[in-house]
Each structure stands twice: as structure tokens, then as C-alpha cells.
Amino acid sequence: MYIDANDLDSKVMEADICIIGAGCAGITMAKEFLNTGVKVLLLESGGFEYDDETQSLYEGENVSLHNFDLADTRLRYFGGSTNHWGGMCRPLDEIDLVQRDGVHDVSWPIQFDELVPYYKRAHIVCQLGPYIYDDPYFWEKQPEFSPLLKESDQLRTSLFQFSPPTRFGQVYRDIFKESENIDVILNANVLEVETDEQGKKITSVKAATLRKKYFSVKAKKFVIAMGGMESARLLLLSNKVQKNGLGNANDLVGRYYMDHLDAWAGAIQLIYDMPIKSMYFDLRTHIASFPAAKFGALLTPTLSTLNDNKLSNFRFIISPAKTSKGIDSSKYIAHEMGAGHLPDNLGVHLKNVLSDIESVANVGLKTVFNSQNDFFKVQPFSGKLVSKVTLDLNMEQIPNRNSRVMLSSEKDFFDQNRIKLDWQVTRDDQFAALKAVEILAAECGKYNIGRVFMPDSIKDGEVDFGISSHHIGTTRMADSARTGVVNSDCKVHDIDNLFVSSSSVFPTSGWANPTLTITALALRLADHLKKVL
Amino acid sequence: MSVKILPRRTFIKNVSIFLSMPLLANFIDIDQPVLNVENYLREVLPNNFSAMSIGEHIVSVQKKSSLSGEMNHLFMILGVAENDILSMRKQTFITILREKIQNDFSIGNFSNIGGWILSDTEVGLYKVLFLIR
Numbered sequence: 001m002y003i004d005a006n007d008l009d010s011k012v013m014e015a016d017i018c019i020i021g022a023g024c025a026g027i028t029m030a031k032e033f034l035n036t037g038v039k040v041l042l043l044e045s046g047g048f049e050y051d052d053e054t055q056s057l058y059e060g061e062n063v064s065l066h067n068f069d070l071a072d073t074r075l076r077y078f079g080g081s082t083n084h085w086g087g088m089c090r091p092l093d094e095i096d097l098v099q100r101d102g103v104h105d106v107s108w109p110i111q112f113d114e115l116v117p118y119y120k121r122a123h124i125v126c127q128l129g130p131y132i133y134d135d136p137y138f139w140e141k142q143p144e145f146s147p148l149l150k151e152s153d154q155l156r157t158s159l160f161q162f163s164p165p166t167r168f169g170q171v172y173r174d175i176f177k178e179s180e181n182i183d184v185i186l187n188a189n190v191l192e193v194e195t196d197e198q199g200k201k202i203t204s205v206k207a208a209t210l211r212k213k214y215f216s217v218k219a220k221k222f223v224i225a226m227g228g229m230e231s232a233r234l235l236l237l238s239n240k241v242q243k244n245g246l247g248n249a250n251d252l253v254g255r256y257y258m259d260h261l262d263a264w265a266g267a268i269q270l271i272y273d274m275p276i277k278s279m280y281f282d283l284r285t286h287i288a289s290f291p292a293a294k295f296g297a298l299l300t301p302t303l304s305t306l307n308d309n310k311l312s313n314f315r316f317i318i319s320p321a322k323t324s325k326g327i328d329s330s331k332y333i334a335h336e337m338g339a340g341h342l343p344d345n346l347g348v349h350l351k352n353v354l355s356d357i358e359s360v361a362n363v364g365l366k367t368v369f370n371s372q373n374d375f376f377k378v379q380p381f382s383g384k385l386v387s388k389v390t391l392d393l394n395m396e397q398i399p400n401r402n403s404r405v406m407l408s409s410e411k412d413f414f415d416q417n418r419i420k421l422d423w424q425v426t427r428d429d430q431f432a433a434l435k436a437v438e439i440l441a442a443e444c445g446k447y448n449i450g451r452v453f454m455p456d457s458i459k460d461g462e463v464d465f466g467i468s469s470h471h472i473g474t475t476r477m478a479d480s481a482r483t484g485v486v487n488s489d490c491k492v493h494d495i496d497n498l499f500v501s502s503s504s505v506f507p508t509s510g511w512a513n514p515t516l517t518i519t520a521l522a523l524r525l526a527d528h529l530k531k532v533l
Numbered sequence: 534m535s536v537k538i539l540p541r542r543t544f545i546k547n548v549s550i551f552l553s554m555p556l557l558a559n560f561i562d563i564d565q566p567v568l569n570v571e572n573y574l575r576e577v578l579p580n581n582f583s584a585m586s587i588g589e590h591i592v593s594v595q596k597k598s599s600l601s602g603e604m605n606h607l608f609m610i611l612g613v614a615e616n617d618i619l620s621m622r623k624q625t626f627i628t629i630l631r632e633k634i635q636n637d638f639s640i641g642n643f644s645n646i647g648g649w650i651l652s653d654t655e656v657g658l659y660k661v662l663f664l665i666r
Contacts, residue, residue, distance in 0.1 A: 447635070
């Protein structure tokens with residue numbers, strides 16, 4: 001059932017499980033308890049639609065190297081950030097879960113094999129095809145697609161799948177409508193998690209609406225499912241008994257904030273043209289053998305590359321470069337004429353110019369009129385072949401204690417401290433980017449694929465990394481309270497009944513987009529709670 | 534780096550070898566000549582626009598150097614004697630060149646020239662091609 005918190009009669013609500021946040025983690029967990037007899041309250045800050053006032057609660061202070069608006073990277077209404085999710089899905093690599101000498105000293109307290117059954121279940125939740133990623137026979141079954149660098153022992157082609165994307169707030173809205181054991185409370189902003197006097201057990205959460213209606217929820221188990229930034233913020237804000245915030249005895253809450261580091265990494269000038277219909281370019285390729293799935297392909301390092309070079313994980317997304325035969329031929333003719341030569345194959349080049357006159361005219365007119373806008377509409381990839389591709393490098397960020405979410409002195413509508421984000425990357429991250437491009441360049445040369453152009457920013461170690469809006473690591477998982485905020489069951493260390501379900505529990509990020517892993521971990525936590533309730 | 538000064542006779546001979554390839558090839562091989570600029574690029578870098586783009590970048594950043602010095606350097610790194618080239622079929626030469634370039638990338642003999650990551654052999658070759666042109 002859906003309830004607007006503004007219409008609540010009671011000031012205290014009770015449940016077996018209280019889940020805070022109705023994004024992919026919260027909805028996935030609540031869904032697992034449908035028709036189980038377990039009473040679940042799912043609290044959501046927003047309603048069913050985007051609302052400026054609610055969204056503004058996400059605003060905060062950003063003192064990071066990259067000053068993005070904290071309210072832009074998340075959505076605060078039913079379905080959470082899946083409402084603007086792109087849909088890329090891929091499990092983490094096995095190596096992402098283990099401690100790696102020379103890269104980072106942290107490992108997940110769970111084995112990859114233990115996650116696989118949950119990844120398979122998460123595939124259904126995220127409306128994906130069969131769980132196929134690293135099947136060695138995949139390419140043999142798809143002779144129409146030819147992976148790059150097939151012979152390379154340094155780089156490989158990895159698959160990912162595309163969710164439709166699943167808008168959790170829309171796809172799963174109806175299943176809670178008639179539910180007798182699950183109530184979704186909308187417009188319920190959780191302000192604080194309250195504990196007993198020892199700070200060892202959660203007694204209730206305090207919540208309010210924007211119309212200043214206050215209420216609290218008592219439950220046996222509480223799950224914070226508020227995303228990579230807000231989950232840490234709520235723990236830090238809940239500081240009445242534990243003065244540094246809940247689960248923060250070792251000053252770990254909010255630290256190790258990570259995002260996938262994004263950078264333009266240059267281009268490959270191909271020796272042999274690639275078909276425009278390649279899986280590398282068409283990121284939602286349907287394959288006859290798996291009609292329910294949409295696949296994409298990218299280049300990633302092999303295990304030995306990561307270990308031998310002590311590198312963080314990464315991927316190259318390759319896309320057709322905007323090329324124009326007309327402009328290339330114009331440049332060539334101008335270059336040769338300028339040098340006093342009659343251009344070779346002049347007829348061919350003139351034909352290229354004439355057949356692509358719109359592109360050539362755009363360049364000329366934009367120069368003459370000092371304009372940014374095209375004068376003629378041009379289809380950039382009208383041909384069937386691609387001779388040059390651009391490289392987008394998306395990397396695992398090396399965990400860094402100084403990269404963190406803190407509380408700002410700025411206050412929100414409820415007089416709660418806003419977030420202060422200090423996202424930091426290190427020289428090691430810069431070096432990893434350089435090494436990744438060098439490896440690609442060497443392999444492209446070795447296997448006669450093409451030549452790589454590397455931008456100065458990569459070469460000089462001065463990449464202004466872009467964000468991927470994947471907020472990771474602020475309540476990291478570890479066996480010990482000394483090194484992590486939650487344990488392998490995602491329970492906050494030293495607190496009996498408080499759990500976190502979010503990308504904030506990932507100790508490392510790999511290169512895979514986080515939603516599939518968030519969903520898998522939510523399913524795993526739901527199974528755990530079914531056992532312990 | 535010091536540039537070896539070639540005797541005038543050797544220099545003229547080297548240049549003659551390169552420039553006369555189109556003619557010599559007609560007698561040696563029914564194939565196209567070995568070191569004709571355009572044909573080389575078409576064979577080793579079959580995408581002509583790719584070759585042009587890369588060449589343009591190198592030319593814009595390379596310091597000028599002597600043709601004879603660069604040619605001798607190229608022969609040296611290829612491990613091919615001048616006289617052998619005269620009797621070599623084009624495909625054989627291209628195979629040697631390609632293997633050398635690919636080996637360069639395998640063992641880390643490459644450098645960043647104006648942003649392009651090129652094998653040391655390629656860099657030598659492009660210098661020669663540019664200087665001939």
C-alpha cells in the first residue's frame with residue numbers, strides 16, 4: 001500500500017523491517033518480502049514524480065577537484081536514481097574483490113562465487129538477458145562480430161548488457177499497491193537514526209515531511225538504502241549517542257569515496273576499417289542466439305595485465321570518430337597545394353569534397369562567421385565503415401582515505417547539515433590512466449590494429465577526470481570494524497540491527513557500473529534478513 | 534645525437550636507390566616498387582586517410598634532419614643492407630618492415646610523437662618518407 005506521510009494519523013509506526021530509501025536497493029529488498037508475512041515499511045523522501053523542493057535536499061557543498069552539483073547526480077523520488085539510469089550492467093570481475101599488492105590493501109569479505117547466484121537473480125530484477133559475460137565460446141557463436149585484439153594476452157573484449165533501463169519506480173510500482181505486508185510511505189524524509197543508551201541497538205528512525213509533519217518508525221531491523229552519499233550522511237547525522245555518528249568509531253564513515261574516473265583517452269587510427277554495425281559502437285546489439293538480451297562490447301585488461309603492471313581495473317569504450325572524407329580531402333588538397341605540389345589522385349579528392357560538400361561548407365562558414373553552429377545538417381556516420389575511433393577511458397578509482405563525504409556547516413530545510421564532498425584522486429590514478437593507454441597503443445601496434453593518439457593530459461598525468469555519478473565506498477564492507485563500517489552481511493559493525501544496502505558498502509569499485517551489484521547485494525541482504533528475523 | 538656524415542658518393546647512391554625504385558621494380562619484380570611513398574602507405578597502412586592523418590602529425594613536430602642520415606639509420610634498425618634491398622621483392626620488404634614494427638611494439642620500442650604512439654622503426658621510416666618528399 002502507498003501512504004503519503006502527510007496523511008499519517010499515527011506519530012509512531014511499527015514494522016519488522018524499516019527500509020530507508022526507495023531506489024533500486026530499497027525497492028529490490030522490499031519486493032523480496034512480498035507476501036511473506038514480514039511487515040515492511042519502505043520510506044521514500046519523494047513522491048512519484050520529480051519535485052524541486054524535495055530534490056533540493058540533495059544540495060551540498062562540493063570542495064572536490066571537480067566541482068559538480070551534488071543535486072544533479074542523483075534523483076530523490078520513488079525509484080531513486082534509476083529514474084535517470086542509463087542501464088549498463090555488468091558484474092564486477094573476480095579480481096575486483098581481492099586485495100592487490102601495489103594497488104590497494106583492501107578486499108571484500110565475501111567471495112565472488114558467493115555473489116554469482118545473486119547476480120543471476122539481479123538479472124531478472126534489472127530485466128536483462130541470460131547471465132552471459134565471459135563465455136569463451138560467445139564469439140564463436142557470433143561469427144558476424146569480430147572482436148579486436150583476439151590474440152592479445154594484455155587486453156580482451158568484455159561484454160556488458162543493457163537493461164531497458166528498468167525504472168524501478170515505474171516497473172515495480174504496482175506490486176506494492178495491494179500488498180498487505182508492505183507499506184511504502186512517500187514524502188518521508190528520515191532525519192536521524194535513534195539508538196538505545198549504549199548505542200548498540202537502533203530503536204527508531206525519526207522522519208518528517210516538507211510540511212513539517214514529524215513521525216517515527218520502530219522496527220526490529222533497519223536498512224539504510226539511500227545511495228553512496230546520503231547513507232554516510234545519515235550515519236554521521238545520527239550522533240546523539242555516538243558522537244562521531246553511527247558506525248564511525250574508527251573514523252571510516254564517509255571516507256574512501258570513489259567514482260569511476262572518466263577521461264577522453266584519445267583515438268585509434270585504424271589500419272583496417274571497422275563496420276559501423278560493430279558491437280563496440282552499437283551498445284544495444286540484439287543477438288539472434290539471445291533474443292532477450294542487448295549486448296555491448298568494450299576493451300578491458302586481462303588478469304595478467306592487471307597483476308603484472310599493478311594496475312587498477314579499467315575499460316575502453318570505443319566509438320566512431322566524427323570523420324569527414326570531404327574535410328580530409330580538402331585539407332590534403334590545401335596541404336599539397338600549399339607545398340607547391342599537384343595533389344595525387346586529385347579527381348578522387350575533388351569527388352570526396354563534392355560528395356561531402358555540407359561538411360566542408362560547415363567548416364568554412366563557421367570560420368567566416370565565427371559560429372559554433374552548423375549551417376547544414378550532416379549525418380556524421382552515413383557510411384558503413386569507420387576508419388578512426390575515439391577512446392573513452394573509464395577506470396576503477398584506487399581507494400583513498402582522504403576522498404570523503406563529510407557534514408557541511410550549511411543546513412537544509414530541516415536544519416540538518418548538508419553534505420560536504422571532497423572527492424580526491426591521486427597520482428597513482430593518473431599513472432594508471434597513462435599505463436592503460438600505453439598498453440592499448442602497444443597492443444594495437446603489435447597486432448596491426450592501428451595507431452593510438454594519446455592526449456597530452458594523459459601523457460602529462462594531468463587528466464581532469466570526469467564523474468560517472470557512481471557513488472561508492474563511504475560505508476565500506478570489511479570483516480573488522482577497524483577497517484570497515486559494515487560486515488559481510490552489510491550490518492553496521494557493533495550495532496545489532498542496522499544494515500546498509502547501497503554502493504556505499506563496496507570496498508572497491510572495479511570498472512563495472514554499480515547497479516547490478518547493488519541489486520545483487522540487496523537480494524543477498526534480503527535473504528539474510530529472512531533468516532535472522 | 535651525432536649524425537654520421539656520409540661520403541657524397543654513398544649519399545647519392547642511397548637517394549638514387551629510393552628514387553629509382555619505381556623504375557627498378559619494373560625489372561626486378563612485376564610488383565610495385567618497394568619504397569614508393571604512396572604504395573608503401575597503402576600496403577603498410579592500407580587506409581590512406583589514416584596514413585595521411587598520422588603523417589601530418591609527425592611532419593608537424595619533427596625536426597629537420599638529413600635524408601642520408603635518416604636512411605642509414607633506417608637501414609640499420611631494419612637490419613637490411615642497401616644492396617639487399619635492390620634484389621628484394623616488395624612483399625618481402627613489407628613483411629620485414631611489418632614484423633619489425635610489430636616487434637617494436639612488443640618490446641616497448643615506441644615513442645610519443647605529437648601524441649601518436651609510434652614504433653621507433655615507423656618514426657625512422659616516416660622521417661625518410663617525408664624527407665624524400
